[in-house]
Amino acid sequence: MKAIIIGAGMGGMSAAIALRQIGIDTEVYERVTENKPVGAAISVWSNGVKCLNHLGLEKQTARLGGIVDTMSYLDAHTGETMCRFSLQPLIDEVGQRPYPIARAELQAMLMEAYGMDEINFGMKMVSVADGPDEATATFADGTTVSADVIIGADGASSITREYVLGAPVTRRYAGYVNFNGLVETDEAIGPATEWTTYVGDGKRVSVMPVSDGRFYFFFDVVMPEDSDERENYERGDAREVLRGHFGDWAPGVQTLIDKLDPMATNRVEILDLDPFHTWVKGRVAVLGDAAHNTTPDIGQGGCSAMEDAVALQWAFRDHPGDVHAALVAYQQARSERAADLVLRARKRCDVTHGKDPGKTAEWYAELRHEDGSNVIRGIVGNIMGGPVTPVS
Ligand SMILES: Cc1cc2nc3c(=O)[nH]c(=O)nc-3n(C[C@H](O)[C@H](O)[C@H](O)COP(=O)(O)OP(=O)(O)OC[C@H]3O[C@@H](n4cnc5c(N)ncnc54)[C@H](O)[C@@H]3O)c2cc1C
Numbered sequence: 001m002k003a004i005i006i007g008a009g010m011g012g013m014s015a016a017i018a019l020r021q022i023g024i025d026t027e028v029y030e031r032v033t034e035n036k037p038v039g040a041a042i043s044v045w046s047n048g049v050k051c052l053n054h055l056g057l058e059k060q061t062a063r064l065g066g067i068v069d070t071m072s073y074l075d076a077h078t079g080e081t082m083c084r085f086s087l088q089p090l091i092d093e094v095g096q097r098p099y100p101i102a103r104a105e106l107q108a109m110l111m112e113a114y115g116m117d118e119i120n121f122g123m124k125m126v127s128v129a130d131g132p133d134e135a136t137a138t139f140a141d142g143t144t145v146s147a148d149v150i151i152g153a154d155g156a157s158s159i160t161r162e163y164v165l166g167a168p169v170t171r172r173y174a175g176y177v178n179f180n181g182l183v184e185t186d187e188a189i190g191p192a193t194e195w196t197t198y199v200g201d202g203k204r205v206s207v208m209p210v211s212d213g214r215f216y217f218f219f220d221v222v223m224p225e226d227s228d229e230r231e232n233y234e235r236g237d238a239r240e241v242l243r244g245h246f247g248d249w250a251p252g253v254q255t256l257i258d259k260l261d262p263m264a265t266n267r268v269e270i271l272d273l274d275p276f277h278t279w280v281k282g283r284v285a286v287l288g289d290a291a292h293n294t295t296p297d298i299g300q301g302g303c304s305a306m307e308d309a310v311a312l313q314w315a316f317r318d319h320p321g322d323v324h325a326a327l328v329a330y331q332q333a334r335s336e337r338a339a340d341l342v343l344r345a346r347k348r349c350d351v352t353h354g355k356d357p358g359k360t361a362e363w364y365a366e367l368r369h370e371d372g373s374n375v376i377r378g379i380v381g382n383i384m385g386g387p388v389t390p391v392s
Pocket of ligand 1: 006007008009010011012013029030031032039041042043044045048123124125126153154155156158159178180268287288289290296298299300301302303304305
């Protein structure tokens with residue numbers, strides 16, 4: 001059995017490792033020429049960490065992960081603490097600490113675990129086709145490769161998805177732009193082992209620890225679809241733009257704006273995709289963002305891609321030698337769960353970003369009485385329900 005994986009992102013690499021673990025020959029093709037992910041870090045929630053552990057990466061993941069002991073919400077303007085609570089009840093309930101991890105390091109960990117030299121970089125797939133005995137991918141340089149199965153882990157603008165669905169789909173702009181990067185931890189912004197979030201005016205600014213004394217930071221700026229500001233941005237403008245949107249926020253936010261490196265700050269327009277449940281066409285299947293592109297509001301897009309990889313492994317393990325049965329089982333195991341996470345993220349996105357200002361004001365009021373139990377219940381609800389976090 002041979003599988004071709006298109007895309008060496010966190011979904012594709014997890015899938016390649018997972019399939020190889022059960023003895024399937026794998027080949028990975030990636031369009032870029034080196035590991036240079038867009039975005040500074042992600043929070044790998046406990047379900048994602050459990051998937052990485054399953055792939056044999058427990059020690060490496062723990063080494064790269066930031067330690068988050070507490071969470072807090074602060075008033076945007078005064079910096080007053082609205083609530084602060086321990087994350088330990090969450091860790092106890094789900095049986096695994098979450099780890100925020102720098103993206104480039106997570107990506108390098110996966111690539112090194114698979115074998116950096118074994119990844120075919122600089123190979124942009126331009127088309128994919130299913131056949132009776134094998135599936136074939138064609139690359140921009142004209143070469144073709146064939147295998148028993150092709151897994152399209154080619155991200156949010158997947159062309160594998162277009163093939164599987166038989167038509168292109170349009171992603172939905174979620175109404176905000178995210179600026180993110182890494183800075184040294186600084187108590188003036190937030191405690192070094194806390195996930196600190198400043199909220200107000202339908203916006204948020206957040207820092208959480210990754211390894212080696214660094215914070216992963218992000219700013220969410222609400223920007224209407226037709227806003228001129230969406231068009232007019234040059235890399236390096238981050239400090240000026242963020243000062244414009246957050247200039248009257250609390251001193252901790254001003255410290256963060258002063259400290260960030262504008263040239264190393266990423267700006268990402270946030271989009272998602274309506275869930276769909278056809279993930280497979282013959283011997284071709286989608287995985288990760290190609291199958292379920294979500295807003296990052298519950299930090300589950302990458303975790304969900306890792307869950308796909310484990311579910312794909314189990315589907316092939318349970319249907320050895322039968323590609324069609326395995327892919328149907330994979331789709332059944334994953335599409336509802338992934339859709340649920342996309343819709344949960346959308347809901348959270350709307351509340352966080354003031355789509356209905358009344359609801360957002362209610363949320364701010366709740367935060368002032370929060371002892372952690374409601375927030376943790378919500379996060380546990382996101383974590384549970386995947387292959388390694390079954391709901392009993
Ligand atoms: C601002 C932001 C914050 C986020 N925060 C979190 C978080 O905290 N937690 C979390 O779990 N998730 C988070 N996510 C989501 C997460 O980044 C994605 O879900 C995850 O990267 C998906 O992995 P993937 O491998 O499916 O896709 P990608 O990471 O996009 O990888 C796809 C790969 O395919 C390659 N490729 C594309 N087309 C082709 C082609 N034609 N031929 C060959 N190669 C191709 C690309 O170059 C890329 O390397 C966040 C996303 C954003 C935007």
